[in-house]
Amino acid sequence: MTELCGRDRELADLAGRITVAAGRAGRLVMIEGDAGIGKTALADAALTAAAGRGLTVLRARGNPLDQQFPFGVARQMFAPVQTAPGWRRLCRGPAGLAARVLTTGDPPPASNPDAMYAATHGLFCLTTAVTARHPAVLFVDDAHWADLPSQRWLAGVARRIDELPLALVLTMRTGERVLGDLLAGDVLTLGPLDAAASAALIRGRFPGATPEFAAACHRAGGGNPFLLTHTDAPHAGVTDGNAPDASRPPTGATDRNTPHASRPHGGDTSPNTPEAGRPHADPGSAEVARWLALRLQRMPEGCAELASGLAVLGPAARLRDAADLSGLTWERAVSCADTLRAAGLVAPGEWAPANPMIAGALLRNLGGATRAGWHARAADLLAARGDDVERTAVHLLRAEPAGRSDRAGALRAAAARATARGAPEIAAAYLSRALDETPLDSGATRLDLALALAAVRRAGATALAHEAVAGIADPADRAEAALRCGRALAIAAHGSAAIAVLRLGAADADPATRATIDADPATQARITVGSTSRARIKADPAAQARFEADPASQARIKDHQATQARIEAEIAGAAGLDSRTMPLIREFAARRRACPRTEQPQLWRVIEAVNATFEARPASHSLAILRPLLDDGGLADETDSVLPTVAGLTLIANGDLDTARAMGEAVARDAGPRGWLSTVAHGRFLRSLAGLPAGLVPAAVADARAAVDFKLSCDTPPGGLLFALCPLLDALIEADRIDDAETVLRTEFPGEPPPHAISSPMFMQSRAHLRLAQDRPAEAIADLRAAGEMWRDLGVRHPALATWRADLVAPLLATGAPAGDLAAEQLALASAVGAPGPLSTALRVAALVAPRDQRLSLLEEAVKTGEGTADRLAHAYALIAFGRALCRAGHREAARVPLRTALSLTAPTGAHRAAATATAELHATGARPRRSATHGPESLTTAEQQIAGLAASGLTNREIAGRLVLSRRTVETHLAHTYAKLGIASRQGLDAALQPTGRGTPE
Secondary structure: OOOOOOOHHHHHHHHHHHHHHHOOOOEEEEEEEOOOOOHHHHHHHHHHHHHHOOOEEEEEEOOHHHHHOOOHHHHHHHHHHHOOOOHHHHOOHHHHHHHHHHOOOOOOOOOHHHHHHHHHHHHHHHHHHHHHHOOEEEEEEOHHHOOHHHHHHHHHHHHOHHHOOEEEEEEEEOOOOOOHHHHOOEEEEOOOOOHHHHHHHHHHHOOOOOHHHHHHHHHHHOOOHHHHHOOOHHHOOEOOOOOEOOOOOOOOOOOOOOOHHHOOOOOOOOOOOOOOOOOOOOOOHHHHHHHHHHHHHOOOOOHHHHHHHHHHHHHHOOHHHHHHHHOOOHHHHHHHHHHHHHOOOEOOOOOOEOOHHHHHHHHHHHOHHHHHHHHHHHHHHHHHOOOOHHHHHHHHOOOOOOOOHHHHHHHHHHHHHHHHHOOHHHHHHHHHHHHHHOOOOOHHHHHHHHHHHHHOOOOOHHHHHHHHHHOOOOHHHHHHHHHHHHHHHHHOOOHHHHHHHHHHOOOOOOHHHHHHHHHOHHHHHHHOOHHHHHHHHHHOHHHHHHHHOOHHHHHHHHHHHHHHHHHHHHHHHHHOOEOOOHHHHHHHHHHHHOOOHHHOOOOHHHHHHHHHHHOOOOHHHHHHHHHHHHHOOOOOOOOOOOHHHHHHHHHHHOOOHHHHHHHHHHHHHHHHHHOOHHHHHHHHHHHHHHHOOOOOHHHHHHHHHHHHHHHHHOOOOHHHHHHHHHHHHHHHHHOOOHHHHHHHHHHHOOOOOOOOEOHHHHHHHHHHHHHHHOOOHHHHHHHHHHHHHHHHHHOOOOOOOOOHHHHHHHHHHHOOOOOHHHHHHHHHHHHHHOOHHHHHHHHHHHHHHOOHHHHHHHHHHHHHHHOOOOOHHHHHHHHHHHHHHHHHOOOHHHHHHHHHHHHHHHOOOOOHHHHHHHHHHHHHOOOOOOOOOOOOHHHOOHHHHHHHHHHHOOOOHHHHHHHHOOOHHHHHHHHHHHHHHHOOOOHHHHHHHOOOOOOOOOO
16 A cells, blocks of 8 residues: 555546646646645656656656755756757757756856846747657656746746646645745645545555554544654554554654644745755654654664765765765665665665655754754765865855865855856855855955846845945956946846946045055056046156056056946946936036047947937937947947947937847847847847837837836836836837736836836826826826926936927817927927937927917928838828828818828838828728728738748747747747738748738728
8 A cells, every 4th residue: 555545536636637738738736735745656656647648757856955056956857858869959949048057067158147047048948849749747846945046947837838738747845935936827735644544554554453553543643644654663553563552652653633834844945045954844854853763773883874974965965975974884885775775764766865754854863063064074075076066065055164265165166157057046145155154255255246146136236246346455356346246236227226336446436546556656557547547657757667668557458448438338327317316427428528539438429329319419419429339339248238228229219210120139139049038128128119119019019018028027126117118008009909008007017106217207108198098188197297307307308208298288288278388399309309200299299289370381391201211100190190180171182192191101010099090080081991901911910920931931930939039829829810811721821922912002
């Protein structure tokens, strides 16, 4: 009789869910219950049956030791696949990104935050590739002990599991925690066995057991199969080895009638606060520990020590290591190992305790201080053997600090590898422990810890970064550190903290630095940058001579000049995103203007251009400043900086939509194959922001949605989230999806924006657009007035950014309020800037308040201003307004020309709101416009065209999803819509069906 006794219903239930998943409707199943209740036995039985039906079954087991072993569960899961035939084929394309996780050596390099996303993306693609060969089951036993990076991968699989022929089966102890997405599936809760099942289980062990004895065991063990099957006969009332003595209560079990909430669970073992070596205090663990101690006492000498060594080493233990750790000879260790395995205390097929309860009991019996000593010896043993440094580090986390620099070095090396794998949380744990080991030698360690915390937006990153950079004595090293940390904080949307850290690295940042420079001409030659510091060298002939005779010093000067230029540009770039720091951008810009033109670093073109944009200087002037930097590719290596975002916003505001969109496409295209999803999201954000005014509405919706989803997934601060949310709201409005826009607003950002961020007035304007579309003018007016105040605080006047004046005119007129001054101000600003889109819009708005005899001329000028430009949406609205005005003036036939042009611009591109308005106005002229194409190539949305083209070129759905960073289900949905519109049944007819027919232009 096995632990599955009495579980027939649960086994059938689990097997049925796995069968459904294998039929291409993926399922997540969580088996939950107390320790020893039979979760693993139930899963094993169901998985054995699944493997018999031809499903691929991959297994892994979480354990407390490996909670800080990067991707330990993922490595276990895919280990058998790596050694099986076909591994190279599985790793083609994006699935190859999983190499950074699964490699045994140093992972490929990646930027600190992006390594995390590359790892999870690669593992998801590898999972997809595995299921493409055969339906599969991924099983994780004790998922609550899985390392957090592996949980992040599993959560990603869970979110998209309905796309895969996959069952994700997890077991978890009651009361434990995992990432929320892993709790979103079916939950199968295992309770205690009833009295009849317990009696059957007891009789399977003790055929002579009386009913009274079986009932006593059931009461004592609470129906827990582990406690029932591991009761030792001589200590459980068995008098002759066969017949139990019912007069003696069984031991080795605990009273399970205690309510669940009051049973001990040992403390916090959540993924965010993993335990550091303390064995988990499960229900009944004290009793199991006592039972195990008694049993080991009756075994031959050395068995207890070897069992403890195996428990300390964890699931990756080798018998030779356990022997050395336990102080046993090889011969004695082999004999003891056979004894332990025969007794069922060691798992068959591996050198590890038979189950987590036994492992926990062994560690519990060691005691805290003794256990820490065992882990310290284990770390030394593995380090001496040259074992994986990450495996060594997990033991050092559980050992007491000893002030040893070699251990601190091992922890830093393990942290570097964990960071490159994409596990910054674990890197942070290693680095924190390294600081405890050698706190006096901590500068570089603190810096790396700050970067790791910033990568996961963890509390304490900003203060630690400041402390780490400030503690670096060498000014040149401090500047490099300040740039690294400051950029990481700026990308994580901690703008003010980023500026504070960056300023620590600026030239002549403090009196101590200046004193060092003055006292040592060699230091002058090494670190000086800028006209002031160079003047100091020139004032000292000896220093000047040494400098001119030393190419190495000249090279250091050049490198440090570049670092200083990046620091100042980064400060100014971050400063421009917040009204409290906005004066810095003007201060730095003025300082740079005072330098000779030949000393202006290229990156400063971004700051000059955006500063000119904020001041509403002519668009041609701002673009001319930026153009040389873009032509030379000067931003290509600045992907970890806010400067490309600033440059993109400058291009969009000044009407160069094509360049901005190409920039976004290049960023997303180049970052996608590397799995750098944060960079992909950045590229798609720029693409959406540039695509919307160009009239590419469906693509703008898709790009903005992807950017918002990414920012939500990594807990981006509100100011950063709003940047992506604004184009999403506006694009949904232009797509005439007002309800969807309201849902996004209500679910993603229902509150008020932060008062100082530059994205806040942008958001207020977008929310006002929605309120106007919902016919809620009073709320729109309030939002727009608030936006105006925010723009004034920021000092931003550019009409493409600060659109609030133009937006306010119509609702104010509707309420009878004066709006002429606002329209005039907007027109003056737009005229000074000269960007076609904002100027066309300003002319159209000015016509609303102009005398009747001037309206047509203003609108005609608005149409001409936007004609032939990239800002097609503004041009379409100018055409609609012009046509409406012509119709109202009695020129109905003439009105049809601009209205038809507007319809032809908007209907095929998915700008449904403008198209509907144009259609309504055409009806008002008496025209009967033909509906826009609903079939044929002209009817396809931008996203459908893109996916259909890739499918026609021979790419599979999985390959398309990987290239575009979409889900496979999304690709399948778009293709289904495409087939229906093209009148074909499959991708075989795509190539011919995509040829244009010449139809679809409205009459």
